[in-house]
Amino acid sequence: MSEEKQTAEQVETEEQEEMAEQAVTEEQHDETAAEDEALQQQIQELQGLLDEKENKLLRVQADFENYKRRNRLEMEAAQKYRSQSIVTEILPALDNFERALQVDAESEQTKSLLQGMEMVRRQLMEALKKEGVEAIEAVGQEFDPNLHQAVMQVEDENFGSSIVVEEMQKGYKLKDRVIRPSMVKVNQ
Incomplete structure (x- = not known):
């Protein structure tokens, strides 16, 4: 074992x-x-x-x-829009040119002065146009609050409802941006 x-x-x-x-x-x-x-x-x-x-x-x-x-x-x-600020500064001068050109010329000297002013205004407008500035069409157009500023309403049978009757101050656009709306009278 x-x-x-x-x-x-x-x-x-x-x-x-x-x-x-x-x-x-x-x-x-x-x-x-x-x-x-x-x-x-x-x-x-x-x-x-x-x-x-x-x-x-x-x-x-x-x-x-x-x-x-x-x-x-x-x-x-x-x-x-680089030129917007300068254009905004020039617009009042352009308005003054246009007001001055509305004067009735009685003498040859005044007519000559007005012609010179018109040439300067045209050159100024051409320079602004090259930068993309254009006047806003107003008279005869339908009122557009984006383009026009209504300062008065009138009743005129020659125009339809909400149509701009008179432009009191021109408006301008720079390319597609409104710099200054047109001040207008609008038909009721």
Whole structure:
């Protein structure tokens, strides 16, 4: 029995060793699983940070593109309407030229002076026209509050309702922008 006992002890020792190895393997497996889980969690955190940074980058790029577009549009508008302030300053002088030209000339000297004034007025209008300034047509047109400023209402059978009867002060546009609306009398 001693041999059997030894064999049984040997088998039992081997089983114990196998169980110990299995326990160590399971322990290592548990440690590896815990490490894997920790690594997966780190990967998810890093992926979240990366996604957040990518979103911020995309927003910054979009903001910059919007800034460039707004800046370009402002530059185009500034270029398009660059002469608006000088035109606004010149309009009262142009009004005075037109009032002066309405004087009846009795002498040759006055007629000559009026001709000179008319030439200057024409040159001034040509220069303004090159910049994109044009007079707003008013008399006979339907009243448009975007182009005309009504200062009086009259009753005139020769004109239809809401038609401009008389222009009291010329209005002007610079390209597509009204610089000064026409002051008009409107038929009721």
